[in-house]
Structures are given as C-alpha cells and as structure tokens.
Amino acid sequence: MKIYTGTGDRGKTGLFSGERVSKCHGRIEAYGDIDELGSVLGALGAALGSDQEDLRGEVQEIQAHLLCLSAWLATTPGSPAADALKPIPSGRAQTLERAIDRMQDALPELQGFVLPGGHATAAWAHLARTVCRRAERRLVAVVEVESAEKDAMMNEAMIYLNRLSDYLFVLARTCNRRQGVSDALWEP
Amino acid sequence: METVSVLERRALSEAVFELQLSRPSGFAFTAGQWLRLSYRGTTRSYSMVSGPDEPFLTLCIEHVPGGGLSPALASIDVGTRVGIDGPHGYFTFLESSWRSFFVATGTGIAPFASMARSGVQGFTLLHGSREREQFYYASLFRNHPCTYIPCLSSGEAPEGGFSGRVTHWLEQHLAPGAYAFYLCGHHEMIREATLLVDERFPGSVVRIESYS
Numbered sequence: 001m002k003i004y005t006g007t008g009d010r011g012k013t014g015l016f017s018g019e020r021v022s023k024c025h026g027r028i029e030a031y032g033d034i035d036e037l038g039s040v041l042g043a044l045g046a047a048l049g050s051d052q053e054d055l056r057g058e059v060q061e062i063q064a065h066l067l068c069l070s071a072w073l074a075t076t077p078g079s080p081a082a083d084a085l086k087p088i089p090s091g092r093a094q095t096l097e098r099a100i101d102r103m104q105d106a107l108p109e110l111q112g113f114v115l116p117g118g119h120a121t122a123a124w125a126h127l128a129r130t131v132c133r134r135a136e137r138r139l140v141a142v143v144e145v146e147s148a149e150k151d152a153m154m155n156e157a158m159i160y161l162n163r164l165s166d167y168l169f170v171l172a173r174t175c176n177r178r179q180g181v182s183d184a185l186w187e188p
Numbered sequence: 189m190e191t192v193s194v195l196e197r198r199a200l201s202e203a204v205f206e207l208q209l210s211r212p213s214g215f216a217f218t219a220g221q222w223l224r225l226s227y228r229g230t231t232r233s234y235s236m237v238s239g240p241d242e243p244f245l246t247l248c249i250e251h252v253p254g255g256g257l258s259p260a261l262a263s264i265d266v267g268t269r270v271g272i273d274g275p276h277g278y279f280t281f282l283e284s285s286w287r288s289f290f291v292a293t294g295t296g297i298a299p300f301a302s303m304a305r306s307g308v309q310g311f312t313l314l315h316g317s318r319e320r321e322q323f324y325y326a327s328l329f330r331n332h333p334c335t336y337i338p339c340l341s342s343g344e345a346p347e348g349g350f351s352g353r354v355t356h357w358l359e360q361h362l363a364p365g366a367y368a369f370y371l372c373g374h375h376e377m378i379r380e381a382t383l384l385v386d387e388r389f390p391g392s393v394v395r396i397e398s399y400s
Contacts, residue, residue, distance in 0.1 A: 005398055012225075018282075018395050083282075
C-alpha cells in the first residue's frame with residue numbers, strides 16, 4: 001500500500017469522520033500539535049538511558065494516549081464515525097497526578113522559576129511541555145469555535161493535556177535530578 | 189496471528205482469484221474490514237469479500253506478476269495452512285442521511301461486496317474497469333437492492349453501465365450536492381475522485397481505502 005494518496009495536494013485533508021477540510025482547520029492544527037508532542041516525547045524516550053526504563057515506559061504510554069486524543073480530534077462530534085472510537089478513559093489525568101506526586105516527593109522544593117534545560121533528557125521534557133501547552137491552546141480554540149463545551153471527550157482531552165504539561169515539568173526536573181544536574185534558576 | 193486452512197481457490201478472471209479460508213471461531217468482523225495474510229514469511233493485507241455472517245473468510249486477490257505474495261497464493265494448494273491476523277480497518281459503512289456512492293476500481297470492489305452481503309442497501313455503486321470481464325460480483329450487485337453502474341474505461345458501455353472512468357460518471361451525472369462517498373481501489377482513482385469531490389461536491393464526506 002502506498003503511503004501517499006495525493007488527496008491533500010490542494011490544501012485539503014479528510015477528517016476520520018470523512019469531512020474534507022482545510023489543512024489549517026482548527027482540528028487539524030490541534031491534532032498536528034499533538035502529533036508534534038508525540039514526536040518530541042519520542043525524542044525524549046530515545047534520550048533516556050537504559051537505567052530509566054520506568055520513565056520511558058510512562059512516556060510511551062502517554063504517546064499512545066495522545067494518539068487516542070488525536071483520533072477524537074479528527075472526528076466531528078456526533079458523527080457516525082465517532083461510534084468506532086474508544087472513549088478516552090476518565091482516569092488518565094488521575095494517573096498523571098499520581099505520577100506527578102510520586103516524582104515530586106523525590107525532588108527538592110522549588111526555589112524559583114526554572115530555566116528550561118540542564119541534561120538533554122530534561123531539555124526534551126521541557127520542550128514537550130511547551131508543545132503540550134500549545135496543543136492545549138489549540139484544543140481550547142476548537143472547543144470554543146465549535147461550542148463543544150459539553151462534549152465529554154473534548155473535556156477529557158482538555159483535562160488530560162492540562163495535567164500532562166504539569167507532569168512534563170516535573171518530569172524535566174526528575175530527569176535533571178537523576179542525572180545529577182541542578183535546575184538552573186532564573187535570576188531576574 | 190492464527191493459522192487457517194485454504195479451502196478453495198477460484199478464478200474470477202485471468203488475473204484475479206478468490207481464496208476461501210476457514211474461519212476461526214471468534215473471528216468477528218464488520219463488512220469493509222481487512223486482514224493480514226501471511227504465507228512463507230510474506231505478509232499482505234486483503235479485504236474480506238465474504239459477509240460477516242458467512243461461515244468462511246473469502247478474499248479477492250489480484251495476481252500481480254513479481255508481487256511478494258500473490259503469485260504464491262495464485263497457485264496455493266487447497267489444505268495449505270496460512271496465517272491471518274485481524275480484522276483491521278475502519279472502512280465500514282456508516283448510516284447517515286446522505287446518499288451513498290460506492291466507487292471502486294479492480295479488486296477494490298471487495299469491501300463493497302462484503303457490505304452488500306451484510307445487508308447494506310440503497311447505495312449507488314460505480315465499478316471501474318479496463319476489461320469487460322473484470323466486473324467481479326456483477327451478479328451479486330445486479331440482484332441487490334442498489335444501483336449498480338459498471339464503468340468501462342474504454343469501449344462500448346456494458347449492460348446498464350457507462351463508457352468512461354468512474355470519475356467521468358460523477359462529473360457528468362451527479363448533481364451538485366453533498367453525498368457520502370466511499371472510495372476503494374487504485375490510488376489514482378482515489379486521488380482524482382477526492383479532488384473532484386473537493387471541487388464539485390463540497391460538504392460531502394469521503395471515506396477511503398487505498399489498495400496501491
């Protein structure tokens with residue numbers, strides 16, 4: 001099977017639910033950012049050493065969750081195609097919260113604003129955090145433009161991305177600590 | 189990956205044949221889905237042409253000379269064990285208020301035959317082919333509550349059909365409006381049809397399964 005179809009050569013693409021939309025449609029922008037986030041997480045996973053299997057496993061699980069979010073973003077709410085998708089489980093944000101709390105317990109208290117960077121793994125985690133925030137902003141735009149505030153899956157996705165950025169911040173600090181690198185603090 | 193037996197091999201034309209496989213218990217699928225078939229270390233994907241309630245799995249396969257798997261399958265013996273994995277895919281019929289147009293080229297007719305066998309009705313099916321003898325499953329569709337339009341890309345129109353490509357039929361016969369298009373087959377047809385929909389039938393939905 002060829003990977004290219006040429007159906008997008010004139011600036012349109014197809015949603016999973018079948019509608020043909022502009023490639024700068026809000027939903028495409030949003031799941032494009034989630035795709036970028038997944039790729040940055042892939043770089044983070046690749047940079048994690050063999051002694052960081054626990055973190056790599058978490059990162060890969062998040063990548064899978066992001067694909068699930070993307071599928072929902074690629075589907076017009078209420079369309080028949082939505083029936084083919086698995087619901088986003090409501091407990092995923094809580095799983096992130098537990099991971100945040102677990103990592104936080106092993107970190108020194110934060111003394112100020114952290115400058116993104118340090119060890120390469122921490123730098124990737126910070127980059128992922130900023131892409132995550134952008135994806136969240138795009139998602140909020142979709143929800144506002146489409147008046148989809150009552151769409152359960154969009155709400156789950158917003159909660160998940162909001163919590164994921166927090167997770168990635170703490171993950172960045174954890175990566176630095178495990179590598180023996182101190183977080184650089186902002187000195188105004 | 190499960191192992192199943194080849195029960196029958198039946199030629200549909202010089203280049204296309206059906207392979208009937210035993211169906212493992214628990215192998216449930218929706219019409220339009222496909223499976224991965226593995227034999228002698230090579231794996232390819234094929235849509236089911238049989239209905240979801242039939243006792244066997246039937247595939248419609250084009251013998252591609254020099255291809256990775258189809259030449260071996262074209263001469264496979266009944267009783268041979270092959271591996272299957274699936275079902276996969278989302279190219280399934282979705283009920284909607286739009287009028288449905290199924291558009292196929294070559295063996296891309298397979299998922300539509302499965303859909304018809306699963307009870308989907310009322311659609312218009314355009315099947316494009318270069319050769320008159322390659323309108324596979326024509327009798328199935330002629331006896332099914334649907335509109336069947338074989339499209340012969342060159343030469344005199346077949347019975348109840350059209351002389352020209354499937355995209356030409358859409359250009360010439362379909363009034364402006366929004367429809368549900370299901371496209372399956374060669375990627376060039378899919379590209380042409382999709383771009384035509386963008387231009388002539390905005391607001392339509394397009395579902396795609398590319399075979400090449």
